[in-house]
Amino acid sequence: MMKYNNPIIKGFHPDPSICRVGKDYYLVTSTFEYFPGIPVYHSVDLINWELIGHCIDRPEQLPMEISKASGGIWAPTIRYHDGTFYVTATFSEKGNFIVHSKSPAGGYSAPVWTEMNGIDPSMFFEDGEMYYCANDWGREIEDPEGISVARMDPLTGKVKGDIKRIWTGTGNGWLEAPHIYHIGEYYYLFAAEGGSGWGHMVTTARSRSIWGRYEPCPHNPILTNRNDTSKQVLESGHADLIQDAEGNYYIVHLAIRPCIGSKTNLGRETFLTPLKKEDGWFYIEGGKAKLQEEICKTVEQRKTNAVEADFSKKEWEKEWLFIGTPVQENYSRGNGELTLRPSGEKLQDGQMGVTFAAMRQPDFECEIQTSLECHGNDIASGLAAYLAPGYLYRIYLSCEAGERYVVVEKFAEDFHQIVYREKVVCKEIGFTMRADKNKYMFSYTINGNTINAAECSVRFLCTGIPNRCFTGTVVGVFAEGDKRESASIRKFVVR
Incomplete structure (x- = not known):
């Protein structure tokens, strides 16, 4: 075990998503109105990261000229399947899209626009199928927000079959950032609730079928700094789970380090927090993000180069x-x-x-x-x-x-x-x-x-x-x- 310092990627790097290919890890974050869009970082130890390229690096890929401030590209998810990297995200002025590439560093395809709405989309591959999930704000005023899933062709964005709502959260509002994983006998759903501010949190649920019924975790919210009186870290949420090559589980997630009161000029940064598992449930010891954590390996955390x-x-x-x-x-x-x-x-x-x-x-x-x-x-x-x-x-x-x-x-x-x-x-x-x-x-x-x-x-x-x-x-x-x-x-x- 060794200690490391959070955030693992400093400065404006919100909404992180991560995948592993062998001993290599790849991570993407939101860029909103900025170009090039969706930076791709690489690491071999989860602690030290290098910027290797971008998913949106050609003007013809997205109509960035129609982006508004804090609009543009929201909440990407990166996944690797059968030799190809897939990245999906919301382009807030138009809808959800998917790009793909054989190389994680660049050369991503033109976007295909998906037939599924909602924000913060995610992908899950299993048995030759890609399952696409996103938040669903409801079709009627009285209809609660939820997370919906459908089978989808990742190369066309076309839905195959029905779109099914699978979970409506824990009632903390602003249900978003869904990710699905199949671990052991359960499908696990991780999501964000509480809004991207002081009440931000990570909640989870599980089911024996990808289509539900999903049972909420008794430890929910498994991560939040809303009641953290130290105020060293605030607004933690929007997590993606990763298992390292040694079998240990972590989440990457966003959080802020305040500089004046509860405010920051750096924006939301990328943190890494270890997970524990008990009785088939994931949880975080202490339930909050910290500036210093422990990782199950020996590695030197390097300073960011000029x-x-x-x-x-x-x-x-x-x-x-x-x-x-x-x-x-x-x-x-x-x-x-x-x-x-x-x-x-x-x-x-x-x-x-x-x-x-x-x-x-x-x-x-x-x-x-x-x-x-x-x-x-x-x-x-x-x-x-x-x-x-x-x-x-x-x-x-x-x-x-x-x-x-x-x-x-x-x-x-x-x-x-x-x-x-x-x-x-x-x-x-x-x-x-x-x-x-x-x-x-x-x-x-x-x-x-x-x-x-x-x-x-x-x-x-x-x-x-x-x-x-x-x-x-x-x-x-x-x-x-x-x-x-x-x-x-x-x-x-x-x-």
């Missing part, structure tokens, strides 16, 4: 994200530079196609650096910490009719504040953004001289501030202004 982009190659590092499908002509890489061209959209509006290349904020304490040069008299470019439309902090160089200013500004819904503005003379400028649990600190460097510009509380970039914000803070470089002008980014480091 990401450094020097733009010597045209290919993007896997960590980059864009709000919707990027407008390719607004980004050009190579020879040590990333050239950004304004799209006409403003970052505070969070519109698809805005010129903004970002990565997930990796932890509460982190540092982001860039250096850049602006070309023109009506362009602004720099670093931004972005949560949602109308919620961002940024430091940038503003070029205005031959004059140049360093500006730090904050947006929080209808609140806008310029907290720093200073005229500068420079060709190239470096920007640094440092963060801890309480604040963001902005500075800039010209000719080797560093000036501390401003400090801003993290409060207004916490996910509990905007309405229905399901994402987390991302950090990156942007350009706004005249579409004919440009900015040259010389480096970008996240550590």
Whole structure:
């Protein structure tokens, strides 16, 4: 036995799903309006994870341009069957889809749209059949929510036979995130209830037939931090079960680490919690997620590596994200530079196609650096910490009719504040953004001289501030202004 620290994947990584192929584990999470969609992580020990690719990495796969903030791709499930990886998810603006690939890292097919509605879909393969399950909000006002199952062709999305409701939960509301497993003599159903907030939880049930009747677990909810007075971990739920190569059971699930009160700016992260089994029931000792757990193996938990982009190659590092499908002509890489061209959209509006290349904020304490040069008299470019439309902090160089200013500004819904503005003379400028649990600190460097510009509380970039914000803070470089002008980014480091 050894101790490990949660979360196992830090930052904006909600709704994890996992599968095992031999001694290899693969995990996916939600990406909502961001592109590329559905990151795929690989591990050989359940503790250390590497980003190896994405399921949605081509613009023609999904119409990301119709996504809304915290819309887009919800709650993927990954499963492996007969040499092929299958991933299903909800595209909130259209319906549920399935993609497949022989390689977990990429090359996934065009989506097929399923004939089964509901959110948080999942797949279960057995005896040559694929069973598809999702939540079902009910057909009539008085009809309770539930989990429904049907046989389905994974290559066409067509339902075979009837759709049958199999469980209506434990009465805690917001029944979602169903997964089915066949272990021993029982089919086990894991689900989330209580809503994706302080009341979030994992509940389970079992049946001797996949079609039910499902008996609720006497330990329900088997996981919740709703009454955790330590407040180190909150909002735990949305779990997927995995058995390791040694026969031990765990769940991956989402939870948050609060930074101010009960709020976080990182969003929902991926946790790993061990399961116990007694009398044919799964349960968690203590019933809550913790920052430190024990795993039945000996492995060293490595620190997350810094990401450094020097733009010597045209290919993007896997960590980059864009709000919707990027407008390719607004980004050009190579020879040590990333050239950004304004799209006409403003970052505070969070519109698809805005010129903004970002990565997930990796932890509460982190540092982001860039250096850049602006070309023109009506362009602004720099670093931004972005949560949602109308919620961002940024430091940038503003070029205005031959004059140049360093500006730090904050947006929080209808609140806008310029907290720093200073005229500068420079060709190239470096920007640094440092963060801890309480604040963001902005500075800039010209000719080797560093000036501390401003400090801003993290409060207004916490996910509990905007309405229905399901994402987390991302950090990156942007350009706004005249579409004919440009900015040259010389480096970008996240550590």
